[in-house]
Amino acid sequence: MSEQEIAERIAKFPGADVEVLRKGQIAVKVPAEKGHDAAAYLKKMGFAHLVAVEYVDWIKENEFELVYNLFSYKMKMRAFLKVRIPRDKPEYITFMDLWPIAMTHEREAHEMMGIVFRKNPNLTPFILEDWKNLPPMRKDFDSRKYVKDKYDSIPFAEGGEQ
Amino acid sequence: MKEVDLFFGPQHPGITGNFSVRVKIDGDTVVKAQAIPGFLHRGFEKLMEMRHWMQGPPLICRICVPDADHSETGYSMAVERLAGIEVPERGKYIRALTLEMSRLSAYLFYFAGYGGSIGLYTIAQWAIGDRDYLLDLYEELTGARVYHIFNFPGGPRWDTPEGFEDRVDKVMDYLEKRLKEYDKLYFNNMVFLKRSQDVAVMKKSYAEKMEVTGPNARATGWAIDVRKDDPYAAYPDLDFELITQDEGDSYARVMQRRLEFQQSIDLVRQITKKLRSMPRGNVRLIPNALHWKIPRGEAYAAVESSKGELGYYVVSDGGISPYRMQVRGPSISHGVQVYEEMIVGQRLADVAALMFSLDVCPPDIDR
Amino acid sequence: MVDDEKIVSEDMGVQVEKNENMEMRSFGTVKRWATKRSLWMVHYCTGCGGIELAPLMTSRYDMERFGMHPMVTPRQSDVLLITGYVNIKTLKRIIRTYEQMPDPKYVIAFGSCPINGGPYWDSYATINHLDKYIPIDLYIAGCMPRPQSIVRAFEDLMDMIQDGTADGYMRYKKYYEPYKANQEKIFRKWW
Amino acid sequence: MIAEILVLIFMPVFVSFMGLLFMGIQRKITARVQNRIGPPFYQQFIDVMKLFSKRENIGHNWVFDIGPIFAIVGMLTTMLFIPMGGFRLLSMDGDLIVVMYLLVISGLGMALGAGASGNPNAGIGVMRGLTLMMAYEMPFVISVLAVMVYYHTTSLAEIVGMQSGMWALIILPLSALVADMALQAQFGKKPFDQPIAPAEVATGPIVEYGGKYLGMLMVAHSIGMFVEAGLFIDIFLGGGLLFHQPGIIWQVFNFLFWVLLVFALYTLAVLVNAIMPRYRIDQAFVFYWKWPTIIAIIGLAYALGVSVW
């Protein structure tokens, strides 16, 4: 099956905005409220594997984009299911019921981007420890400034040049 | 509850790298496990947003230390896809050569790790010692032992030196010879069989459910491999069949690597044969390294690293550096959730052994 | 938990030993020779440099020739190798491991990252100057340092031990307060 | 009398010296198996010296201190009750059973100290050690019993004396085989080093021991090597008596031969150690209670048959 045929099949899902990116990669944009249904639809279609959950901070649009990176071993095809959620209220529903492994990916997205996934029971600190600042992957978190303020300002314990 | 807390890691010989698993044990049976990653977190994804496109490989190769070439190549491929660059034929072969050599050295590390975790230090010494021959080749080819920074967007940095293929073949012969000795010492060792057979069985359905990839998935009988499913570099032209095991236990996982080790040797030989017959010189398309703008869009590229599918999702807003880059480390599935679930009910003695047999690479979880 | 607090503040405080000089004169030479010829490292891969320790232990470089080999727990060890960049989460464990080691103890910082941050100089997750938090006896520059340079570093450390200049553990006691203050700025107090 | 006392004083010193030397040589041998050069043969002395000269030793409480002290006490005491080559030492004042019980002091004391460190790894290590002890004692006791039944004595000196014609190894080969299997676990070598498995329990009982504590344990271990191997030699290899003429020269030769046998036994264990992974503890237990025990029972039946009928 070619990319076009698959894209047409996906496009049958109401509200789906399908785009063939390149060989073997299809992007599917759906409104946030339909994300879960679309994922279920894609899973049924054959995109049975959740490779990763990617998250992008589109600060200019004031939106977070969640990219569910799906793969079909049968069709040898990747589908990027994209949903956008508002930056002010970063909340979304978990996809754990479809793919249990989504728990770990969402845990990471929660920590790095501050997105809360409803019904995910395990949004505990994952990689960072005692992190009190803005979630680090957000565009408005300035790593260089943070380093300068936090680490570079510390004096050498035994004295000496900064 | 009186289940005892035991910490495996971060400072523990029973752990791969800098990682921690807190297990609760009842007697010597694990009843609960909690993987604690993050000790190697460097924020690559953030750092990449502050680097140029071409500054990627020097940084990104540090994601998984024993298997650095796959990290570079994955990133390079994602950028190539985004920019629409095609690597020259010879470049593809050299890329595949480095990848397979990287796989070999990672598998040697794997043999050493699993051997060490069940107490066979001799195999650890042998395997790491033999790995040095591969590192020598790398040094000759790239100038570095560990972080080669060799595979850039557009192709490898330079062509192979004169006579390199012969030296590679020599090392392959040596490794093949050594593999027979490994068989005697290790893979046919009675105690090794006892320790690994029927331990921590991963069923195929479970592997599919939890998105386990790479050799771990193939050891359950699930024939998946990015090299076949989403071919890259020179792999479409190379002749190899996927190897699978059916049992899915620790033994199958180790034997999977052992068989793939042999396969990789064969692949390297195929590549060197081809490289000899190819005209030298054209290995790379060189874009403007310092001010290379890549059109808006996003791309994903995955490579089959020694641990499983290592993927890069790169987003560009048309600027000189990535707008967003995200890594899908292979260990994110089998290192955290799968490990936590699989270790429950196993013996304390197998906590480390399972960690090594799954080949968890902590930095690709932490990034 | 309460005990720990007491112990650390009582015993880790400023307590440079009085008979330091006497020891140097009498048994010192032999003791220091023994110490330098039997440096046991903590088995701790804090960063990517851990990968080069494996070749170091095996046939080509074989550090056991110099009596060095990895030990499991800090109590048994003499040398703490900081192999590479130091994440703040790891830094805490490094400090705890370091404090659990008995004197004399030596710290070797490995690669360019602990010196000034290396390629991660602008990363929010790694610290840039390790010697702000624990005393370092020796740095090995490079990324990654080749095994030869590590061997060289150990030889240098041995020389430093022999002439008594590897005094990190004493400096840690002397500047205990500032070190602790610096550590406290990075993460919440646990000691 | 004075000569005897001198021997009694000399032996512990000599044995701990030789033990450390042997351990150094064995590290070298292991290194050769692993394609390495290995440490110098005197490395073990440097290590012990360093450990004793540590500027700081970290302990937990007084029970914790008991561990290494008892380890040395148990091993020293046991050693003096074992005939060593031509030297009988105190073996007339305690027989094989006394020795086998004295041998326990060391381990039990160590277990006490380890437990007092409050580290769960130590507790698990001790559990593994005791389980392993129960495992290997079964075949070991049966095979030693075969010797005791065959010679109808429990006195070590007597057993050694009665083997002047022919070693028990030749008369009771099955028992000797089993006892050597048990020796592997007594030495704490793979595949039976579960108590101190680094990747599993982080060296188990000695997890908290460093500095002088570890130094004392190393000394105790070096003596223990002689005790365990010496016991085997006395029971199965005729106490290493090569020459049966009286005279101090021959006695010294006998003693040297005995030391050589210890070295050979230890080397055998080390070579097996180098090429074996370790069992899980329950596998080790089942291993010992299965075939070695059956072989030992056959050996015992043979010994009984020969001696009674």
Place this chain on the structure above:
Amino acid sequence: MLEFLNPMLRPEWMISLLFIGALLTYFAGKVSSALRTTFAIIFSVFVAFLVFLSGSRDVLTYWRPSASPMGFRFVLSINALSWFFALMISMVSALTIVYSAGFGKNTEKDNAFYGLNLLLMGAMLGVVFSGDMLSFFIFWEIMTLASYLLTTLAGKRAEKGALNYMIISTAGAYSILIGMTMIYTRFGTLEFSGLASVMGGADPMFLLITLSMLGIGFAVKAALAPFYVWAPPAYSEAPDSFTPVFSGALSKLGPYGFTLFMYGIVGLPALAKMGTFRGISDFGYIIALLGSITAVIATLYAIAQDDIKKLLAYSSISQLGYVMMGIGIGTSIGVAGGLYHALNHAIFKTTLFMGAGVLIYTTGSRKLSDMGGLGTKMPITFLTMLIAIFALAGIPMTGGFGSKWLLYEAAIDKKFVLIAPLAFIASVGAFLYSFRILQSAFLGQLPERLKGAKDPSPLITIPMLFFAGLLVLFGIAPGIPLGIIASVESYLGIPALNVSTYSVYLGANFGAYNAFTVMTVITLALLVALALFFIAKKSRKVGQTDTYMAGEVPEHHVDLYLHYSMNFYRPLERIFAPYLRNRLERLYDAFGSGYELISEGIRRIYTGDVQHYVYYVMVFLAVMILAGWWWL
């Protein structure tokens, strides 16, 4: 100096004193608890002292021989054998009463507790002092009843165990009764001295049957396989301050019965007539084999216990198996080993149960996994229990080694290739379970809630220290107890053991054990080790949570638990679980539940408290016996 006590050094005095004391104590308790406790201590310690003093004498007492009804004569006597056991019993009982006074509880039950304890002590002394089978049996029954009642004092929880105990004991008692009747119908006398002269001539078949019948009764008390099922629940559920007596003293009456009848009355030559196996009687061999099997099975059970008292209960069964093994073997070495082990067991098991009581009192739990790290908080308890455990494990610094050594020597001497390995493996198992106590209770991490734990009052620690001291003394000088045992052996007509104060020597080509040399060498080695230890730098002490946790910081983890004690020997348990599925217990349970139904029915009819009934009956019996002696 103590001559004025001489008239009282008679068994009837001692027993009467205790029985009177029992009554006095019980009623004094109605007035004042302090008075009651004082009474109890005075009576018991005084009698124990009397027993100790009477050791030098060989007293044989007859009571009203002519006027007794039906021609029975009640005979009480002190001889080497009975004195040896009486000393053990009185020592354990008296010091346990002192020990229980240390807990200072004041409940109505305590009156019964002290009264019954004295009564039990009297009954036990009665058993060992009895010179005829009738009084032996009567005292035996009083003893059983008293101990049953004492067990039920622990409340509801103990009822089932106590009932089990009672039922099996009753069955055993019937068995004894049958044996007794058979002997009486055959010979027309029940006096031991008379029987001793005639039993030897009886035909082997008759001897086998009577000895077996009696043996079943004794085996029940000695908790020999397959009769041990009552012991673990009864020992473990009995009140904490009674278990020491139960396990330490009362259980020794089984071995006493065997020794008395096998060697004191029937005698070695007659036993040999029943058939021999390598020089010892078949009967003895079977007993020895059963003993060693008991030792192994109970050890395996003990390893798997988390309940400290249950662990010790199984350990008691196992150690009694050793005792029976020695007595069964019946050679000079064997009997000496058996009796010595009985003595040792009385001492160390009493200490251990006392220590267990202290631990339970301190921690409020019987589960080993609830304790931890108490070694530095309760050093005296720790040290005494440590010594007792060393004795239990047979470490050659304590008395426990000597007896085990003798037992092995006895087995090896006779080339018993079945018994010797079993005994040895059970002893290795003893290391395992005894270390479990140490590790779980005294070592490891101290739980937060036990931060305030400290050693108990001197009343409790002094008996424990006394026993621990005895164990060490025996460890240095095994000749002291073995000398007494040698005299017992010569009384029984068994060749006496060749002992000097410090060493045991078994014969030209056999082993030797010089405790003094061992102790000297250990001391010297200790000096060497201490020198090594103190030459090096003094160590800095760190807190218990400053321990290797793979670099992790404990404060970062909630509900951290670092004391490894639950399911301590899980790998072993996993291996043995299929083989130890309590098959025997289930059989008995089926039997017992039927019986329970019937007794429940009977209880309904009488509607009173069974305990009281039995207590009154017993007092009545005791009064009758006393009256019978003094006035009939």
